[in-house]
Amino acid sequence: MGSPRNSSPYFLMAFSPYSISPRQTNSVSRQDISSTPRTSCRRGAGRLVLMSTYFPRSDFHEGTTRPDALPSDEGAARMAGAFAFPDFFEYPPYFTIQPTPETQRKQIELWKSLIFRYCQHHKTHVLNLEEVDHPLFSNPRCDRKLSLDARRTLVDALTKGGGAEWLGTGRTRCVVLWRSVASWGEAMHAWACECGHQGAVVTVGEIADPREGPGGDFVGVDEEIVVRAARYLEATGKAALLVGEGGDDTGVKFL
8 A cells, every 4th residue: 555645755747848738737646656667758649748757755845945954865866067956957848837836836846946056056146047058047968948037937936935036127137045144144243253353344355255254155155145144234233234435345344
């Protein structure tokens, strides 16, 4: 007898790069498929009839907002340097936002988790969505890339949970908060207190400098992150953000 539905370690997602009727999509349900092959693909008369991809539940981090809450084992993954892409990145259907709400929700959760992990691994803070062949949004192995609208959909989903913020008005650049602003701010303040910087002004460049700054995640940190962390500390009475003329020499005065 199979495991109870709510404790099953697997779930099934059915996508198609072509249109899928609501009847087809709604027929997909969670089930125990631990002994089932990971993929099945059937074609008829030269067109894709259905592609069903099986993922371990660890690939779907429902409700996760930070990579430190993600499991370390991605299962079978595509390697690019030291970064492991999850299985779904190899399948063309995932590069098209699906029309059925429940299927789309699961798809977006997978992408959100990938964006957080990728940006944290590469210490990337700002994404340019107009970079057509960005390795996070394109896969030449399956000849697919997310459209600009699809990328915006994913960032919109991140912003709702506080995981990203749009930069400017064009909705083409965003800052990814794979570490919360509060966490950045408290870590920065703890470093300032430990190093005796209270009452002093430290520039953004010094904070990002591996020889002078807090180190760790702060090495090479983008100014957008430092500014947001400083504003958080300013709101809590722990620092003041000082912007130089023309936006140059931005500094943080720790209180």
